[in-house]
Amino acid sequence: MSDSNTTDFTNPSTFILVGIPGLEAAHIWISIPFCTMYIIAILGNFTILFIVKREPSLHEPMYYFLCMLAITDLVLSTSIMPKTLNIFWFNSREINFSACLTQLYFIHCFSVMESGIFVAMALDRYVAICDPLRHSTILTNAVVAKIGLAVVLRGGMLVMPHPFLARQWPYCRNNIILHSYCEHMAVVKLACADIRMSSYYSLFVIFSVIGLDVFFITFSYINILWAIFRIPTKDARLKTFATCGSHLCIILAFYIPGLFSFLMYRFGHNVPLHFHILMANVYLLLPPMLNPIIYGVRTKQIRDRLIWLFAHKGM
Structure with a gap:
């Protein structure tokens, strides 16, 4: 490593991303599942957007929220994977x-937007199952648009201080980020200044977002499960329960690794760094890959439309 990496500076022109510390020799092998997950996420989410756009019968709140989730997943996974794969394949670390x-x-x-969309989708399922006769009057297109705007504004405004605070710190230790992407705490920990403001604000965002969103999701699904157990027909009860169960699994796949990744930078000093970085990548890759499968392929209307498209194209 050149001496410039440890020279004093306040505004570094570049940072150096090391990938997964301690597993540099295995970067090529690690890139295979990562690239596979990314390709599935891209194809799956674009397929969801294409089918919903082409099928007028799917122009309903549930599918609008699903499209918001697909767009969020595309941006989220694309924010990290091209650079990460460049590190793994070409050692392009700057x-x-x-x-x-x-x-x-x-x-x-x-x-943060993805978390808000999960809340919106839980609300949609709550109204659809617990008050189905009023679903179309409660979740109108105007209401869905307002919910979507609120989700976008909340994410944009809550996270906006992160880069502004990170830019003001002096970086005079080194410019080597022990990560495969620019995670907030991985960056600001390089500053030779009191970064408590960044750290405390980051914790505020994490716990306010996750705390509120998990509360509303839990409240919704408790009421959904209560309504399911009151369904008289066993087959309908099992079908609805299976659908909600798969939705809960994907929600847990998003929140558990995400919370683990955020907290390890502050409290997980005994956790091996390579394991932490792997989990931080899985947290941003697994939900975008699973969401179109769980919410798309397992949704009858989308599955039927996809089969029809393939059959029609085959003819």
């Missing part, structure tokens, strides 16, 4: 300072 802060913003902004 990233411009401004590009790093932009990546930081997009990652955290769209993570």
Whole structure:
């Protein structure tokens, strides 16, 4: 490593991303599942958007929220994977300072948006199952648009201080980021200043977003499960329960690794760094890959439309 990496500076022109510390020799092998997951996420989410756009019968709140989730997943996974794969395949580890802060913003902004969309989808399922006769009058197109706007504004505004605070710190230790992408705390920990403001604000965002969103999701699904158990027909009860169960699994796949990744930078000093970085990548890749499968392929209307498209194209 050159001496420039440890020279005093306040505004670094570039940062150096090391990939997964301790597993550099295995980067090529690690890139295979990562690239596979990314390709599935891209194809799956574009397929969801294409089918919903082409099929007028799917122009309903549930599918609008599903499209919002697909767009969020596309941006979230694309924010990290091209650069990560460049590190793994070509050892292209440099990233411009401004590009790093932009990546930081997009990652955290769209993570907050994804959490908000899960809340919106839980609300949609709650109304559809617990008050089906009023579903179309409660969740009108105007209401769905307002919910979508609120989700976007919340994510954009809550995360906006992150890059501004990160830009103001002096970086005079080194410019080597022990990560495969510009994670917020991985960046600001390089500053030779009191970064408690960044750290405390980050914790505020994490616990306010996750705390509120998990509360509303839990409240919705408790009421949904209560309504399911009151369904007289066993087959209908099992079908609805299976659908909600799969939705809960994908929600847990998003929140558990995400919370683990955020907290390890502050409290997980005994956790091996390579394991932490792997989990941080899985957290941003697994939900975008699983969402179109769970919410798309397992949804009858989308599955039927997809089969029809393939059959029609085959003819």
